[in-house]
Amino acid sequence: MWPFTRKNVVPVLRFTGTIGMVTPLRPGLSISGVAAGIEKAFKLSKLPSVAVLINSPGGSPVQSNLIFKLIRQLAEENEKKVYVFCEDVAASGGYFLAIAGDEIYADPSSIIGSIGVISASFGFVEAIDKLGIERRVYTSGRSKSTLDPFLAENPDDVSRLKAIQRDVHDVFIGLVKERRAGKLKAHDDELFSGAFWAGPRASELGLIDGISDVRTKMRELHGEDVHLQVVELQKGGLLSRFRRLAPATGEHLPSLAFADDLVSAVETRALWSRFGL
Secondary structure, three states: OOOOOHHHEEEEEEEEOOEOOOEOOEOOEOHHHHHHHHHHHOOOOOOOEEEEEEEEOOEOHHHHHHHHHHHHHHHHHOOOEEEEEEEEEEEOHHHHHHOOOOEEEEOOOOEEEOOOOOOOOOOOHHHHHHOOOOOOOOOOOOOOOOOOOOOOOOHHHHHHHHHHHHHHHHHHHHHHHHHOOOOOOOOHHHHOOOOEEEHHHHHHHOOOOEEOOHHHHHHHHHOOOOEEEEEOOOOOOHHHHHHHHOOOOOOOOOHHHHHHHHHHHHHHHHHHHOOOO
């Protein structure tokens, strides 16, 4: 039984962490993990509002777009207005999620923006030469070894990657312009450079609608007795992940899972650190 009637409940969705970066022990935000929770939120209450909290430095543009589309589709189907509230950071893919909101708010210290596309890697050619290691690569397609970090950088590979990045960036820019139509207050060269700003400056630029928090805004809209009901997005803690990972034969978890998780932790830490967090 609900302690509150459905009439004064605002469903709250909380998107926290990197997007799409998934390893066995460290799942990121993905459409498969959050779809059921999103659908539940849009059917939970009779109020015309759904609140979304975002604290994400970004990640996969594909997963960002899929989650964005689902929120917009359900908002239109259920005639709901989506209010987004940015926490520590809503940047890159995190801001991609934010523009699913009809209105976007942030804290004065929130980091907003980073509308761009990035790809980072390493080059190990000189390292393996010094170690006396011979790299052997066999392919049936001339582009199959594109951007191999153990081979010398190929200008054609870099050009191909940059072309893909431009295409992805154009999709991001197009959606920002569509969702923030009439609100953006700076030239494209500034807004879409990959730069990011604190909440007040992001508001001046039109990337958000103002400074506020979810409780304050929902009380303004629906009265002091409004109840915020958080809808769980992804179920299962660390132990349940262990159980899912264990093979049917009953063997122990492979050590590779922990190695993958360590790499994911480093990559995740690098994403957050870009924004001083």
